[in-house]
Amino acid sequence: MKHIRNFCIIAHIDHGKSTLADRLLEYTKTIEVTQGQMLDDMDLEQERGITIKSHAIQMEYGYENEHPDFEKGQYVLNLIDTPGHVDFSYEVSRSIAACEGALLVVDATQGVQAQTISNLYMAIEQDLEIIPVINKIDMPSAMPDEVEDEIIELIGCKREDILRASGKTGEGVKDVLDAVVERVPAPEGDKDAPLQALIFDSVFNSFRGIIAYFKIENGSIKKGDKVKFFNTGMEYVADEVGVLKMNMMPKKQLSTGEVGYIISGIKNAKEVQVGDTITHIDNPCSKAISGFQEVKSMVFAGVYPIDPSDYENLRASLEKLQLNDASLTFMPESSVALGFGFRCGFLGLLHMEIVQERLDREFNMDVITTVPNVSYMVYDKHGEQKEVHNPSGLPDLMSIDHIEEPYIYATIITDTAYIGPIMTLCLDKRGELIKQEYISGNRVEIHFHLPLGEIVIDFYDKLKSISKGYASFDYHIDGFRHSKLAKLDILLNGESVDALSALTHVDNAVGLGRRMCEKLKELIPRQQFDIAIQAAIGAKIVARETIKCVRKDVTAKCYGGDVSRKRKLLEKQKKGKKRMKQIGNVEVPQKAFLAVLKLD
Template sequence: MKNIRNFCIIAHIDHGKSTLADRLLEMTNTISQRDMQAQVLDDMDLEREKGITIKSHAIQINHTHKGEKFVLNLIDTPGHVDFSYEVSRALAACEGALLLVDATQGIQAQTISNLYLAIGNDLEIIPVINKIDMDGAMVDEVKDQIIELIGCKPEDILLASARTGVGVPEILEAIVERIPAPEGNPDAPLQALIFDSVFNSFRGIIVYYRILNGSIKKGDIVQFVSTGQSYGADEVGILKLTLDPKPEVRTGDVGYIITGIKNAKEVKVGDTITLASNPHPEMVQGFEEVKPMVFAGIFPVNTDDFEELRDCMDKLQLNDASLTYELETSQALGFGFRCGFLGMLHMEIIQERLEREFNQTVITTVPNVSFVAYTSKGEEIIVNNPAEMPDPTRIDRIEEPYIRAQIITKPEYIGNIMTLCLGKRGILINQSYLTTTRVELVFEMPLTEIVFDFYDKLKSQTRGYASFDYHPIDRRDSDIAKMDILLNGDKVDALSALIHRSRANDFGRKLCEKLKELLPRQQFQIAIQAAIGAKVIARETISALRKDVTAKCYGGDISRKRKLLEKQKEGKKRMRQIGNVEVPQEAFLAVLKLDD
């Protein structure tokens, strides 16, 4: 066990985590040259297309240092704020972390946030400055930033270029010498922490775990503590680029187990595996429940596909533990799910994965956050979507979630960021200079304002030079109203939104204009209205398609034409009473892109 090292790589987006992982695998000959490709651990099509890591990936490396053989378990983590739950799970399975900082960018918001997560888990941190071969590298400046941030000595900081491989041998040496070996008792009863799982259509559910005490052999009867279910270990092994079966996985190792479980509900990330014959008395602690930030409804385009969508959601949740969902029905869209996501990018990724991996075409409703409404009788109602909003006459007050946003940028963009954040009802809490060219701004803001397009706007206002991170703080009283969209007087519940009253008029007007472009014209006139309660705050009208009924009259008395027009008018009136308006899927998506 003294020759095992468990570590992960943490950094901001695009600081070179996956490229460094490639070099570590290459230098230790874990992967043959034939299998080598850029970002080899990013095995999802979406990850390759977007150039980001979405899932944490574990892989075992064999390394010889000063004649001794070492086993290094590496976990490559995502950098985007929406996937911070993946990072927290990876940290729970490690004793050390490589903190990677881009020499051209310096320390950014997500670097600090991931660092605090690692310190909270008592990990040994090895600071590495990456991309030192780039023209714009500011090595000394970034060194000072790191020393100020974590209080290490200048000689502790390693310099490397993951692209060219410079400095990678020193990183391997530091991993072996600085990161402590895992602690644990090999003779104690089995205690293993589940940190991930994946569904395989042939083998069932493959569970990834880290053994803290004891060992697990092929053929053992294991028990999952939280569900109390027991299973036979059909296959156990370690994680190489593919699964590598072994007769036994010991204390301190990261491995996998296949038990033939088919039901996704039976495997929970953060659960403990023990032996049924000799169970360990306690669960592994230290996994907090995931707190979804953004809620949206996901509905199948054909209501008949609902059962199939339910199976797909179960399988997807196995692979992405931060996705939460429950059943929901909508008048306009039928049966579907109310899903909780960690952010807008997370929501977009889930939708893409449903379409690509499971061939599910889905409609997503307007994303929103959860509010708490207090009635005049003192009841507390959690409002996750507009349909759950109680009658305005019964509401005493509504509280909305607030977050603390940390933005790190260059001094020349402070004005733009201030304008953006204050326009989003933000309160400036702190402004401090980390160095002469790095400013940290801390705001308290309502989560509602961030959900839609804040991240994109921040990037465009600062030409990509701002990094952004946030975490929830509390709930505060707010003037929230429910805005309904009416088509010819009928509410379309899937387009309803909960919005701050000061923004409602503007949002309602934009939404009506967008719907006017997207809804197909009918034989009758369509009135699109945005209303709060009984008060209409915006209206657009789509005029009817008309047939020229007077074309056959080529002269003669006006009364003949009028008679035909009156007859047409009556027909349109009757049609309007029975005609219903079809809302295309683009209309639901349009709400997400209102400011484009």
């Protein structure tokens, strides 16, 4: 155990974590020369240049420094590269749970940014040893001295503790590896105690079932052992255990402190939960490993298959995707226009986009995503209450006494420079300020009551952009409150499209209706007949746009002659258009559903 080190790399988006990880793998000869990001192996990650999944990999490093406390020799380093984008912060929290140390990477050209701070706080809460590294020092615009000052102010370390490296040229990589050996504590645990292993990730393999990745806190596990998962109570035989190199490497036995995988032929995705504990059936541990938070969804939207017969396939695909991305939550729902589907919870709009792309690429599922919303309590004239998840489920307006919407208690931590714009944003979203407190230096904590319906769509994204990414946001549900809400319907040629309808506050309804009509006019393709787009509150139409039809010039052959000849042809065309409008239906493209989210 003295020769094992488990560490992760945390940083803001685009600060060069994955590139630095590549250099560490090259230096330790875990891989030969790299072709681009080796750990970002998903197509989406390579196309967008972002990390979406945490990736665990084991390296072996020959330590040669003269140091009184550490022997020379081979050390096993388990590295977990993590995403930098705030929408995938749940991945980071899971990686941190499986480590004893973290490399805090900061870009020498940009300095400390928001995700650097929030990931750092996650690591400090778990008592990880932090090794600060300034990356990209080979860039002409690098300012390492100023960035060092920022890091010292942030974590209060000594100047000589900060390492300088370049993921591009490989400069300083040996120092980073030496620092991991010298500064990250070896895992603690009892080899002879009952087995306790924490599951921090899992993937689905179509040939071998579900593969769970774990870190052993106490005890050891051998191939062929009978094990059980503590929370679900399911029992299995460990068909194969091993460590994660570029590919999986089977081993006979893994012991305390090691990170590895287990294959036990699990077919059902519900049986593996991230944060569960693996133990032996004969000699079980007394309690599960604690310290795992439940995920908090920020955005809820309906996901429907384009072909209704794909409903079961979509369920299976979402279950397999949830194995690999535990921050996705879903439950069944139905819609008049779209049939059966699922109400899914996401961490943000980027997360929602990525999930949709992954469903398409990895499972060949064509889906339609509806406008994100929340659930409301509706009280009728007889005093009975009903929970409504989407606006199409509202009872008749005449029978409704009042509607209550969910409120949240929100805590925003930000730099004092951004208090003004953040206050304006929250008040625009019908928020009520409760209190504000100064934590330290120039950091302030603001508490608000906000309606959940106002924050699901773009609040989080706006908060990040107006605070240059510095503000962190946390919330918990704080009951329901009486609210004046109106149901806004969108009609296409007099037919209501329930997937586009929204429940919104009376004061915002007319403006929202007008903007939705204008946006749909841009996005719905022109047909052979006129399309009327209308926004209605109850029976009252509040906005209208018309998409003009595509027309053939039927009078082109008339040159000269009497005007009645032209009139006759135009009248004939008009009759055809009228007949076409009765039988024609309007396809609403997927882009239109998504564009409604970005209305501003």
